[in-house]
Amino acid sequence: MGTTSIWLAGVGGQGLVLTTRILTGVAFREGWDVKATDVVGLAQRGGKVWGTVRFGTKVHSPLISRGQGDFLLSFEDLEGLRWMEFLKPAATIIMGRDVIFPNRVLLEKEEYPDNVVSQFRAQGFRVTALPTKTMAKELGNARLANTILLGNLSRHLSWQLESWEDVISQNVPPKTIEGNLKAFAQGRKLVFPGESPPEDRG
Amino acid sequence: MSKTAVMSVNQAIARGFWEAGGRVATSYPGSPTVQIMESLLDYPDMTSRWAINEKVALEVAIGASIAGARSLVSMKHVGVNIAADPLMTFTQVETVGGFVLVVGDDPGLSSSQNEQDTRFFTRFANIPLLEPSTAQEAKDYVDEALVISEQWGTPVIIRLTSTLCHSQGVVQLGQRRDEPVEGFNEDQARFCMLPPYSRDQQHFMQQRMAALRELSEVSPLQQYEESSNLRCLIITSGISYQHLQELGADVSILKLGMSYPLPVQRIGELAALHQQVIVLEELMPFVEDELKAAGLAVEGKRYFSFTGELTPDDIRTGLIQAGVIPSALTSAAEDSHVVGRTPILCAGCPHRPIFHILKQAQAVVIGDIGCYSLGILEPFEVLKTNLSMGASLGMIQGVALAQRMAGNVKPLVATIGDGTFFHSGLSGLADLVNTRENITLLILDNRTTAMTGGQMTPTTRDFVKDEDLTGINLPELLRAFGVEDVQVVNQFHYDKTRRIIVSAMEHQGLSVIIATRPCALNFKLRYPHYYVDSDLCISCRQCIAVNCPPISMRAEAGTEEKRSFIDPDMCVGCSVCSQVCPVKAIKSSRSQEV
Structure with missing residues (x-):
């Protein structure tokens, strides 16, 4: 099989590193060669963070070339937008709706874009926008948002449910396993043909 | 298996x-x-x-x-x-x-x-x-x-x-x-x-x-893969090799697992078999120059930048330029302007009130390496230098000397964290003790090496109650060095901290202030969140100027008028914004206000 490339984008502190690790772990468990990377360092202080997961019969580079990404997992609207050029035409974007103002927006020097979903659609990408933040809070833990996203991504990958559940259980704090599996199941059954309303917006 | x-x-x-x-x-x-x-x-x-x-x-x-x-x-x-x-x-x-x-x-x-x-x-x-x-x-x-x-x-x-x-x-x-x-x-x-x-x-x-x-x-660490056409040989190592493989170019590759000393003789033999030899390396032309010195006709930095990482895209572009691979149409999405996202001090970061005070005091600050290097960025922009670990303590002496020669007598301030201070600030301090210049040293003792993920420092013990941890008592150490003017502050008491910093800046000779609030992120400090009473808010943006991730201006429903707003999920309750608010519009969500 050729290589499938997944780009993950978010803000420091959103748990992107753990999500990358889970995704990498499931691909490995499903028998694929896999390469992945995540950018850490200064990013811990609310900076932009991104990661990649690439799997296939034989994968060399962990990095994705421009126009080569099959999926974008967006943890924050603006950060999803930032890496659009790395996606294939008609790539699939799964967005967990969240807005974290970058510094220049806090300081009112620049505007936060209010049309992220339509910008994606205008480029011809297939977009699923999920209110993961609200859903996670309803499940009792805001940190479950990423697992809901993984659940939704799992609809597009022909991997066994058992692999997902095992790897998630091995990687999340023991006390949160049940919540995470529930969040995953919710994300897996969600089909959002249309755009969900943005939340927490001023 | x-x-x-x-x-x-x-x-x-x-x-x-x-x-x-x-x-x-x-x-x-x-x-x-x-x-x-x-x-x-x-x-x-x-x-x-x-x-x-x-x-x-x-x-x-x-x-x-x-x-x-x-x-x-x-x-x-x-x-x-x-x-x-x-x-x-x-x-x-x-x-x-x-x-x-x-x-x-x-x-x-x-x-x-x-x-x-x-x-x-x-x-x-x-x-x-x-x-x-x-x-x-x-x-x-x-x-x-x-x-x-x-x-x-x-x-x-x-x-x-x-x-x-x-x-x-x-x-x-x-x-x-x-x-x-x-x-x-x-x-x-x-x-x-x-x-x-x-x-x-x-x-x-x-x-x-x-x-x-x-x-x-x-050595078998040097791996050679030969192309059938023997046109181009690419010499590379490290991650660049994996990126190159991804391109699937029809070239011979010598992958150096051992890149110093170089196998110059073998490279010479392989080069003789090929029409073109390209060195693919990040940063400086280390391999390229060495091979040129050995008399080999190789190219490299003509096609690849001397700075930054070389991504698969950069390598493709370079090899197209070199005529090694044909140019290809890419069908990527258009590159649109996306607002940048620079790092920002965390919610509840103890460095925030210090930078806010130093900015108000118009201090000239000699900076150092750590999370507090972010004081260089807007809106604070108070650190005027940033060089290497512990350099602030030596540099401030030199700046003070030359400033006096130039007739500038502004007080100077250095900021350094506990991790950096113990890493390489001690000898700088020993040399600074007897200074006659007006120098204020702020040791931002957040009890951890925060920037790299929260490793322990010799003052972690003061905060983590663990009998087995050894540590160093910072005020005692400073006095033992002979520093006479040592003050200890909790910088979440904003006004008191401001008075102490301002008076130290007026004091001739060396003053040392130790700011003792621990890292909010590493020690997971969280208190009831604060909120803005929008009936009282006068939109003066004093709280915006302390630059905390949860605080932004937002329009009230149905109006154009913007008021300050604190995201309750992000606020960790440090109270600093409430202390700079001139109309006391920022209040604690504690049932009984403090």
């Missing part, structure tokens, strides 16, 4: 050391190599520990090596500068227990102050260099490095780069081998680097390098 696992290159280095019978590992935290020690700490049957700085880390590993233990020390590229003094002389010593120095370079400066290329250190220090390109190789090369070290009595450097350090791949796991430690066999001629002994060692080093050059010519 042997067991396999997915791990990062950093984790694979740790695994490789453990499997190879490693005994002593040391490090000082610095991106991109922090995770090496974090992983090492999980392995049994060996001693792994953080050191106070890279020089001490290296010295501990040197001591363990000469007493017969297989040793590893890891650090970021600039750490090698601190450790260069012992390294440059240790390389003359015939090592006993295998010794490997793992260095993480940072092309692209994702978390560093410079982009220096460690490969030059290997030539400078007569040390062989290994460059893995995957997690599997990272693990294998640790063993190779230890074997080379013991066979030729040499330290070995393994060089990684940022993306490589964090890249993950599939690794075959092995068992740990037992490598007994023989202990220290006294041998002055071997370990006392003083003439006449050190004079003899120059010849030892020269012979060692000659032997290693021969090894490099025949």
